[in-house]
Amino acid sequence: MKPSGKELIQVGIFTAIYVVIYMIFNAAGAFSPVLQVFTGPIATVVNGITFMLFLARIHHAVCIEIMALILSVLMVVMGHHPITLLTALIAGGIAWWLASDRSAVTGWRSIFSYAFFSLWPIGAYLPLLFMRDAVLAETASQMGAEWTRVYASLMSGPMLAVLTVLCFVAGLLGGLLGRSVLQKSFVKAGLA
Template identity: 30%
Template sequence: MTVESVTYNRITSPRNLINVGVFTAVYFVVLFAGGMLGILNPVMVLLGALAGTVVNAMVCMLYVAKTRALGAYTLLGLVIGLLMVATGHAWVTPILSTGLGLLADLITRAGGYTRTSTNALGFAVFSVWCVGPVLPVLWGSEEYFADMARRMGQDYADTFRELATPAVIGGWVVLVFLVAFGCALVGVRVLHKHFERAGVA
């Protein structure tokens, strides 16, 4: 299928609004499950986000295939960002997740929602939003770690302080991007092989 032959949909159609609700819920459940690994150890905060990215690659590839509409990632990012703030994370998170969602929308639309490279790149760009909750480390670390100590204990906060250096956070963002891109490539192939044949996508 060529980019020119793709039929674009409206994100505000009833069907797509349902898709936004369903896939946002699934995305958040996967994200929450990965985030829960952080209870075990501060290192798992970062590894849990990576695990969630791996699973959500397939979720988002199916989401893009089902909606094929500008605004899909933007709405996903907005809702997820607001949910993160509601669960105690940094205020900057919805700004970052919504902005990257818009950029991901533009990338996937440029490929007509069918080009493997742009679908994978859109997801990879969007996935970088997960740095939002830890960004306060860069400008308000004392308050951030004091709050973490109240919630998780002083030892946990001290360990995370040693881990969450700007260099580590920067490297982690790059790793998230690469893992997201690679998993999305696999997700597109799985989508073509199984879901499209079954008429799901």
């Protein structure tokens, strides 16, 4: 079944909220490359509330895939590598599958759904593995030589694996936070 017009409006609203929170935290990464490692996972934890409320407001799990696609298109338009589209579709697809059992919206499947969904931005870092020199040259033109030097020394292959694990763990924590806030506040207020 296709999502309703009301659900598509929910996708738009919650995607906008998600992007604003994501961008606020990630803007701090411009101050220091070291912050890049922490701001994404912190944004992921906070956005757990957004995702869980979104999950409670939709009836078709395909809306998760639509949200992931919109997020990745926005990031590509803002300069991320197009591989972000692929990682978002894969992460969103797994999240969609996990959330497709609507009876599990408040259970562990919803938390794991968000944890996998939270891996969508990893595509922005993958080009460092196969086109590192070009990425760093572009970064240097935007952020300066010293910022890029620290960034290059920090963002090694093993560090990208650590960042992926951090995003997944942040997704689990964000899912737990979101589920807790959803049950304690939004359900009582009649918003979910």
